[in-house]
Structures are given as structure tokens and as C-alpha cells.
Amino acid sequence: MENRLLQDIAEYVEEHYWYSDRQNKIREQFKDVRFSVSVINKESWSERLKNKFDFIFAHMEDTFTQRLWKVIKQKGLSDVEVYKRANLDRRLFSKMRKEKSYKPSKNTALAIVIALELDKAAADDLLSRAGFALSGGNKDDVIIRYFIEHKQYDINIINEVLDYYGFPILGERKS
Structure with a gap:
């Protein structure tokens, strides 16, 4: 039963964890990895599980902040430009x-997406790295998606619309 549980968890992780194209290749190789009887007898169940997760985590994509700094560099922006466009406090950005x-709040992640003027695919990618998504089931997400799809990135206008509909505004800076 332990072996079955280990296999079920590994399959669940393979099915539900987000992978990049590079990781999909690693994932294909990983599917062929099987525990032999000798390995099963020598390692405890928890050691086998830890080894599988260590393998998966060693091949993960960038974190939210790693990707954020790459995008800022690619766009040739300064930190000051980004945190001002995102309506964020300098101290938070420094943190x-x-x-x-660092794992941002959804509000902060969305403010950064707007500040970086990301298209839909890049916005979804950066948000997913923070553990978020824009949902069709949330009206404020639909409003923000509208602005992204229409390439309108003025955070002041977006915040006016969000406020009009009674939703929290993006950013954290008190101006």
C-alpha cells in the first residue's frame, strides 16, 4: 500500500503541477523512473517520497521574484519606474x-503585472508563479483582464474603475 500511495502522489504531482516546456521534457524522462525492488527494500517510504519531490523541486521554473527581475531587466525598466507605476511603496519593493x-499578495502581483504592461500570456505566467490566476468568476479579475487584453495599463484609470464597482484598488502606496 505504501508503494501505491507513493505512485498516486507522484502521478498527482505530475498531473497538477505547472511545468514549462523545459520541464515537460524532464517530466517525460521522470515518468520512466521506477523504483526497483532493491531500492524499495533499502529505502524507507518517506525517503523514497522525499527523493521524488527533491527531483521535482530541483527542476522547477523561476519563482515569482526571479521572473519579476528578469522581466524588469528585459524591459529595461528601473525599480523606481516599476514600483511607481505599480502604486507600491518603495520599502515593499525593496523587500x-x-x-x-517573497510571495506577494494578489493585489501586489496584479499591480506589478499592470506596471510591467504584460500581455495576457505573460501576465498569467507571472501571476501563476505567485500562486494566483485571473478568474472569470471574480468581477474584479474580469475588469483587470479587460485592461490587460486592451493594453490599457494606466493604474490610476484601472483603480478608478475598480473603486467605482466597489473593489479594492491595486497597489499599496498612499499618495
Whole structure:
């Protein structure tokens, strides 16, 4: 039963975890990895599970902040330009710069997406790295998706519309 549970968890991770094209190739190779009887007898169930997850985590894509800095560099923007466009406090942005594992709130991640003027695919990619998505089931997400699809990235206008409909505005800076 332990072996079956391990296989079920590995299959679940393979089916539900987001992978890039590069990771899909690794994933294909990973599907062929099987525990032999000798390995099963030598390793405990928890060691086998840890080894499988270690393999998966070692081949993960960029974190939110790693991707954020790459996009900022690719676009030739300064930190000041980004945090001002995102309506974020300088101290929060500095915290993001210092903490590699920083996980933003959805509000902050959306403000950054707008500040970077990302298209739909790039916005979805960056948001997913923070553990978020724009949902058709949330009216405020639909409003933000509208602005992204129409390439209108003025955070002040977006915030006016969000406020009009009674939704929280993007960013955190009090101006």
C-alpha cells in the first residue's frame, strides 16, 4: 500500500503541477523512473517520497521574484519606474528585491503585472508563479483582464474603475 500511495502522489504531482516546456521534457524522462525492488527494500517510504519531490523541486521554473527581475531587466525598466507605476511603496519593493522567496499578495502581483504592461500570456505566467490566476468568476479579475487584453495599463484609470464597482484598488502606496 505504501508503494501505491507513493505512485498516486507522484502521478498527482505530475498531473497538477505547472511545468514549462523545459520541464515537460524532464517530466517525460521522470515518468520512466521506477523504483526497483532493491531500492524499495533499502529505502524507507518517506525517503523514497522525499527523493521524488527533491527531483521535482530541483527542476522547477523561476519563482515569482526571479521572473519579476528578469522581466524588469528585459524591459529595461528601473525599480523606481516599476514600483511607481505599480502604486507600491518603495520599502515593499525593496523587500521583494532582498527576499528571493517573497510571495506577494494578489493585489501586489496584479499591480506589478499592470506596471510591467504584460500581455495576457505573460501576465498569467507571472501571476501563476505567485500562486494566483485571473478568474472569470471574480468581477474584479474580469475588469483587470479587460485592461490587460486592451493594453490599457494606466493604474490610476484601472483603480478608478475598480473603486467605482466597489473593489479594492491595486497597489499599496498612499499618495
